[in-house]
Every structure is written in C-alpha cells, then in structure tokens.
Amino acid sequence: MKRPQIRKKLSILAILWVTGTAMAVPTADWTIMVYMNAKNTLECDALENFAQLATLGSTSTVPVVAELGRPKLIMDGGKLRSRNRCGDKEPWDGVLRFFVTKNQQPLPRNAVQMLGAADMGSAETLRKFVDWAKTNYPAKHYLLVIWNHGQGWRFQTSPNQAVNANFSRDRIPALLTEESNKAGTKARPLPPVGGFRSVSFDGDTKHFLYNRDIQDSLGSLLGARKLDVIGFDACLMAMIESGYAFRSLATVLVASEELEPDRGWDYGDILRQVQDHAGALDARGMGELLVESYKRVYRDRLKTTLSAIKLDNVDGFADAISRLAVELVKDLALERQQIANARVACRNYGENQNLTNSIDVRQFATKLLEVTKNGEVLRAAKEVTDLLDAQSLVYSHYASKRSQGDYGSFGISIYFPASKHDFDEDADKDGYLRSNSNHAVEFVQKNEWSRFLDRYLKLSGN
Known part of the structure; x- marks a missing residue:
C-alpha cells in the first residue's frame, strides 16, 4: 500500500537533483566547478565555453556547476543602448549560478540562483561559490576551474574605454600581434591578467581577483580538506609563485606557462573524458586528463603549454x-x-x-x-x-613545438x-x-x- 508514496518521494528527489536544489544528494565521483568571470569584454567567449559544458551537461556521477557573470547592460529610457555584442536573443547582466544540464542555455530562467551584481573580482564571491557547490553537490573529488578569457590571446579588456587607456599605458604598451590575428581577432590594447599576482578582473567593479585573496579565502573555507585539482583557464599561471600560493588549497594545479588562445580549454572534450572515466580518476589522473585534452586541441599550431603540478612537492x-x-x-x-x-x-x-x-x-x-x-x-x-x-613536481606537461627551443617549457615558470x-x-x-x-x-x-x-x-x- 505504501509503494505509490515511495515512488512519489523518489520522483521529488529526482526533480530536486535535476534542478540543482537538493541539499542531500548521492555522492558523485567528481563535482566540476567553473568560476566564469566574464564581467568585461570577455562575455562572448564565456557563452561559447558554457555551450561546450552544456553539450553533455551534468550526470549523477559528474555534476557540473558554473557561476557566470556578464557586464552591465546600458539602458536609456527603458531601451537597450549598448550593442549586444554576443548576438544572444535574451541578453542579461549580473551573476547567475547554474547546475549545467544537457543543451541548457545560460539564461536567468535556467539559473539555480541569481546573485545580482555580485563582485566577481572579490575572493569572497569565489569562496561563496565553492562553499555552495560543495554543500549542494558533494563528491569524492572536486575540480575548481577559474576561468578568464581574452580576445585573441587571453588578456581581458575592461568595457570602460578610460580604464582600457590606463591599462594600456600602465600595464602593457603593445597591441596584439600576428599570433592573435591568426586566431581571427582584432588587435587592441589589452591588460595582462594572470601570473604571479592576479588572475581575473571585474569590469563593473574595477576589482582584480588577486592570488593572495584566493589563497586566504579558500584556505579558511577548505581547511585540511583540499580540493583535488585547481585549474586556471587563463594566461601565465603555471608559475612557482602561483603553485606556492595554492599549495594548501589543492593537490594538483593545472595551468599554462604561456598565454592561452581565445578558445581556451575544450570543455566538451574534457567532460566526455571525465564522464567516461569518472570512477577511476584521482587528482593525478584528472590533471593528466586536462593536459592531454589541451594537447589534442592545439597540438603544434600555436604557442601553447599546459602543466599538471603536484602541489605537495612545491x-x-x-x-x-x-x-x-x-x-x-x-x-x-x-x-x-x-x-x-x-x-x-x-x-x-x-x-x-x-x-x-x-x-x-x-x-x-x-x-x-x-x-x-x-x-x-x-x-x-x-x-x-x-x-x-x-x-x-611537474608530472605531466605539454608544449607545442613553437613553445619549446629557447622557451624550454618544462612545465613551471618564475x-x-x-x-x-x-x-x-x-x-x-x-x-x-x-x-x-x-x-x-x-x-x-x-x-x-x-x-x-x-x-x-x-x-x-x-
């Protein structure tokens, strides 16, 4: 007589899992967390990478969550004044959290949570995202990807032209050169974000996400329970300075010594590999998987590198x-x-x-x-x-032929x-x-x- 009630309860739990609101869910093998700060001129790249995540979406063994930020829309008399650069039919601004499902569109109606104008240049925003993801989607292993795209090569620009002018004067005097043009992008002055000190920039708040802030805020959250892998889909992060900063946060760091092309990581390829091998993957295996995926995508066409670094030995x-x-x-x-x-x-x-x-x-x-x-x-x-x-230390690394020679590119820079x-x-x-x-x-x-x-x-x- 109780079977209909049991079926009803199971159906409710299934709905909660799909919508990403369940607090008590079966333990997955890997939870993948992607912190996508596109509150700058990088939003179109973010939408492309989100689409890659949604080619497969989450499974019961590999839930995928993303926090996606887009820059403010400029309104004039109730009408959109700023050009919709990405061509999406339903432009929005602010920060949304998603439990990524197959073929999902990154729209407010599909979001698990709407965070308004949250500052993605704040380590507190990152800390809250990781805390939320671990609480709602517990797993045996965790991969955190801090995403930062650029136009052509992965330097980001502010949507504010005055800020761009300051960055081009204070941070980098050059324009994009032939390499970025080969990637099909237009040359423009760009500020370097990535390396020994900072990784991302919120164009609305004008705040940088500094490595030290990540180190301190996630350190207080995680305590002795490290993440398995922290990955930087961003430029110039495979440095001893970065590894030293994040050694208490994760077992493995995956990052590039060199600039990254505009396409960055191929999340569709990564998800396919993770879903096929989730039960057998540990932190070391995930690091190798990410490096091999990057190698498959870029091979020897551009100057590209990616390293998996064992942080216990830093x-x-x-x-x-x-x-x-x-x-x-x-x-x-x-x-x-x-x-x-x-x-x-x-x-x-x-x-x-x-x-x-x-x-x-x-x-x-x-x-x-x-x-x-x-x-x-x-x-x-x-x-x-x-x-x-x-x-x-560097147990897996890839460097295209153009990144070898006098570059060396053995996996970690200084x-x-x-x-x-x-x-x-x-x-x-x-x-x-x-x-x-x-x-x-x-x-x-x-x-x-x-x-x-x-x-x-x-x-x-x-």
Whole structure:
C-alpha cells in the first residue's frame, strides 16, 4: 500500500537533483566547478565555453556547476543602448549560478540562483561559490576551474574605454600581434591578467581577483580538506609563485606557462573524458586528463603549454630555488655576467604582448649550468634540474613545438624580468617587494629568490 508514496518521494528527489536544489544528494565521483568571470569584454567567449559544458551537461556521477557573470547592460529610457555584442536573443547582466544540464542555455530562467551584481573580482564571491557547490553537490573529488578569457590571446579588456587607456599605458604598451590575428581577432590594447599576482578582473567593479585573496579565502573555507585539482583557464599561471600560493588549497594545479588562445580549454572534450572515466580518476589522473585534452586541441599550431603540478612537492622545490638564489648572491659581482647570459638564453612568455617578466625555471637553470664555473652554483642549479627531471613536481606537461627551443617549457615558470627597466615598468612590481603588504605574494616573502632579484637587477642597472 505504501509503494505509490515511495515512488512519489523518489520522483521529488529526482526533480530536486535535476534542478540543482537538493541539499542531500548521492555522492558523485567528481563535482566540476567553473568560476566564469566574464564581467568585461570577455562575455562572448564565456557563452561559447558554457555551450561546450552544456553539450553533455551534468550526470549523477559528474555534476557540473558554473557561476557566470556578464557586464552591465546600458539602458536609456527603458531601451537597450549598448550593442549586444554576443548576438544572444535574451541578453542579461549580473551573476547567475547554474547546475549545467544537457543543451541548457545560460539564461536567468535556467539559473539555480541569481546573485545580482555580485563582485566577481572579490575572493569572497569565489569562496561563496565553492562553499555552495560543495554543500549542494558533494563528491569524492572536486575540480575548481577559474576561468578568464581574452580576445585573441587571453588578456581581458575592461568595457570602460578610460580604464582600457590606463591599462594600456600602465600595464602593457603593445597591441596584439600576428599570433592573435591568426586566431581571427582584432588587435587592441589589452591588460595582462594572470601570473604571479592576479588572475581575473571585474569590469563593473574595477576589482582584480588577486592570488593572495584566493589563497586566504579558500584556505579558511577548505581547511585540511583540499580540493583535488585547481585549474586556471587563463594566461601565465603555471608559475612557482602561483603553485606556492595554492599549495594548501589543492593537490594538483593545472595551468599554462604561456598565454592561452581565445578558445581556451575544450570543455566538451574534457567532460566526455571525465564522464567516461569518472570512477577511476584521482587528482593525478584528472590533471593528466586536462593536459592531454589541451594537447589534442592545439597540438603544434600555436604557442601553447599546459602543466599538471603536484602541489605537495612545491615547498621542497621552492627550497631548492632559494638555495640557488643564495649561491648566486654570494658571488654576484663575479657571477653577474654568467647570470645575464643565462637569462638572455631564455625566451619570455607572453612575448607577443611584449611581456618580459616570466621564464621557464628549468631552462634558466640549464643555461646557468652551461655558463658558470662556480661549484656551489653548479650544485644548486643541478638540484633544480634534477627535481624537475624526476617529475615529482611537474608530472605531466605539454608544449607545442613553437613553445619549446629557447622557451624550454618544462612545465613551471618564475618571475625574472629581463632588465631593471622591465621591472620598473611592471605595474605589479610592488608585489615582488618583500616589504609589500598589499596582496602580498607568499613566495616572495618566504623565499630567497626575491632577494636575489633585487640585488641582481640593481647591480645590472639596465
């Protein structure tokens, strides 16, 4: 006699699962969380990537949730004044949360929650998203993707032209070059977001999402229960500085040493692979899967890289870099020219945007081994290369042929401006001062590389 009531209760639970409102749901294998800050000129790219997520959507074993922000619409007398650049029939603004289902459209009526004008440049907004996702969609494993697109190559622009002018003057003097044109985009001045200090920008609030804010806010939320993988679908994030910042947040970091093309990650391909192997995937396996997917998409057509970095081993690697820095400082007057020669032999990531501050760690250590005769420097540099060759830190990485050679691209980069002038021109240079307390970079404060850079750049004087 109770069977109809049981069926009714099961039907209600199923509806709650599909709509993403259930608080108590079966434990999935992987929950995928995508934080898509497109509150800038990047919204069209975000809609394309959302469509990729929706090609398959969520399953009971792999729920997919996304927090998508779009910039303010400009209204005049009740009519839309700003051009609808993305061509969608129902433009909207603000921030929406989605439990992504198959063929879903990213529209307010399909959202699980509407967050109004939430500031996506705030780490508190990110923290609330992760907390909500973990509470509502518990799983054995978690992947958090922090998404940041650009036009052509993944630098984003503000919708405010005055802000663009300031960024183009203060952060980067160059226009997009032939690489972005090959990607089918129009050249324009773009601010670099990504690297050792920040990852994303909210064009409505004019706030940056800083790495230190992510580190502190998610650290307080997660405690000892790390995420399995934190991935950055953004430029220049596979740095020792980033890995050091996020080492307490996740087991694996997946990110690029180089700029990323406009298409970024292929979420349709990623979801297919995850759904096919969800029960067998651990954090290490997910990292490898993401790298292999990126490799399948880009192969050798552009300058592209992606790395999977085991964050448990970041501390030991940072110690090795500190030991190298100490040895370089000891005989800096004698070693200065050898250091300069090794640095010149390393190509800069982001050079298509005239960036000169980020190089591959192993490439520098290798070139140093070729030019120095100092026994202590040789031992310290060899320790760095040996740790990377052991693949205990970077255990999976991909670099297109165009990203090899003098780039090295062995999987992890470091901040090393080509000259004192380049350091002085870096709008984020204060982040590499040990005395800085404004969104302080922990690697800078706790390791010796920053002391070496300060001494070396002052001595080089160019």
